[in-house]
Amino acid sequence: MNASYNTEDTKWQELHTALQDLLAGYADNELEDDEVMIVEAHLAGCRLCRDDLARQFSLSHHLSSLPLERMSASLHEKLDRITEQPQNTVETQRQTPKVSTPARWLERQWLKLAFSTGGWATAFALVVTLYMQQIPNVPHSNIPMVADALSEYQTAQQDILPVSQQLTEAPASWPGGTLLSSWETSIGGAPAQVYAMRSGKDIVFQYRINESVLFRNPEVRQAIAQQGSYSSEKNGTEIRALPMKSSGLLMVGPRRAMPAVNDLKIKTI
Amino acid sequence: MSHTAQQFQQLTTPWRDRLFSVAVRQTDSRQRAEDWVQESMLKAWKHFSDLKETETVYAWLLKILHSVIVDDVRRESRRAQLAPVVSVEDEELQKHSSSAAGPFEELLQKQNQEQVKTAISTLPSEFREVLLFRDVEGLSYLEISEILGIPKGTVMSRLSRARRMLSSIIIKSSNNSSNHVRAKSTGGMS
Numbered sequence: 001m002n003a004s005y006n007t008e009d010t011k012w013q014e015l016h017t018a019l020q021d022l023l024a025g026y027a028d029n030e031l032e033d034d035e036v037m038i039v040e041a042h043l044a045g046c047r048l049c050r051d052d053l054a055r056q057f058s059l060s061h062h063l064s065s066l067p068l069e070r071m072s073a074s075l076h077e078k079l080d081r082i083t084e085q086p087q088n089t090v091e092t093q094r095q096t097p098k099v100s101t102p103a104r105w106l107e108r109q110w111l112k113l114a115f116s117t118g119g120w121a122t123a124f125a126l127v128v129t130l131y132m133q134q135i136p137n138v139p140h141s142n143i144p145m146v147a148d149a150l151s152e153y154q155t156a157q158q159d160i161l162p163v164s165q166q167l168t169e170a171p172a173s174w175p176g177g178t179l180l181s182s183w184e185t186s187i188g189g190a191p192a193q194v195y196a197m198r199s200g201k202d203i204v205f206q207y208r209i210n211e212s213v214l215f216r217n218p219e220v221r222q223a224i225a226q227q228g229s230y231s232s233e234k235n236g237t238e239i240r241a242l243p244m245k246s247s248g249l250l251m252v253g254p255r256r257a258m259p260a261v262n263d264l265k266i267k268t269i
Numbered sequence: 270m271s272h273t274a275q276q277f278q279q280l281t282t283p284w285r286d287r288l289f290s291v292a293v294r295q296t297d298s299r300q301r302a303e304d305w306v307q308e309s310m311l312k313a314w315k316h317f318s319d320l321k322e323t324e325t326v327y328a329w330l331l332k333i334l335h336s337v338i339v340d341d342v343r344r345e346s347r348r349a350q351l352a353p354v355v356s357v358e359d360e361e362l363q364k365h366s367s368s369a370a371g372p373f374e375e376l377l378q379k380q381n382q383e384q385v386k387t388a389i390s391t392l393p394s395e396f397r398e399v400l401l402f403r404d405v406e407g408l409s410y411l412e413i414s415e416i417l418g419i420p421k422g423t424v425m426s427r428l429s430r431a432r433r434m435l436s437s438i439i440i441k442s443s444n445n446s447s448n449h450v451r452a453k454s455t456g457g458m459s
Contacts, residue, residue: 019428020357020433028403030410030425048357054370056429063404070288075303079285079310083274088315104284155272184326188280191326212326248352 013097016046023049027056086234097115141232143217143252146239152185152194152235153205153252170195171208171249172266187250188213204253214241214248229261242266277317281310282328288330291401294389295338305341309334328408332416335398344395355430361437365444373436376443388438396431403428 190210223230293302
């Protein structure tokens, strides 16, 4: 009887030791369902592990609010000039195919479609897009996030459009809007994702931006509070800003290509 | 500035200070942390074409920073020592009343940033890194496993142990300082 008790005790001790390495995963919701069941069963009868788990929660919460440490201004200046250093030649060559002009991208799509059955109608639409792009003069803005979005839109229209290897779903969709490409950028000093959309015979950019950047400007804040969205138009280019569930949406494009608000389907997650 | 250079600066500039934050919490010297960040950014620029479309820029930069720090520490022949494994039965955790859930939370609230930073800096590097990536930088276990090149299960066990070690260090140091204050006040009375 004593031997049986010891065996049980040893097994419990082994489990107790092994589960201690899973407690962080339990606190962070990173365990599989079966692991959760085992940990919860053990926690019910083990005060030491319950206390440890409570400390893990407290510590994790406390550390998440540690303030940002800032580097010196002189290092920032050095890093601003770091791109003056030569890159690895081989890699520079490898990088070249990653980007192409919008016209080249459309040419490639046209060729693909021209040789596939049933693609003639779309090919015709792309030819229209290719030869009829009329880009209005892009205006400037005093709102930093708008200025950033306009600047990137203008650069991509005149120069190159990165080609994404994998397209994720754009935050907003509308009838006739097709996602062409997506890449990372920076809007208002924070990382953002750009989605280049074909809308009719024009290109409209969508930016998924940081929520704090969206609400930073009082003019934008007020417009969103009163009308649900911010919009402005100059020289035929329209910019719209809308709140999403935990981020913001910026749209830039020729007014004629911007979808009606009622046609917009916005992903809420 | 070329388009590639412009794109590099646009993508990496927002992360510079966060990268520095991670670096400076792994050394006593701000200068050394700045050297690590500068070397990391130079490597990032030289290998900019390695950045995959699907990869998060920050995770990519952290991976480079990690390799720079590991190389530097190895150069100094300061190889990671075997870390003591702190279990929930640890004596430090058990002998102080502040190890219980409520009192520990109160103890944490009383810690200033410098005390927490010092406590983190005493952790062995492989535990400190996982703790910083998860609890300070908010990365997922999967991202951390990719940055450090270790399985997700190892991330979890290191993190469990890192938090336990840190709790033990904080409890011990707070007990030492309260004993010190008590000794001083007793000395004053006599």
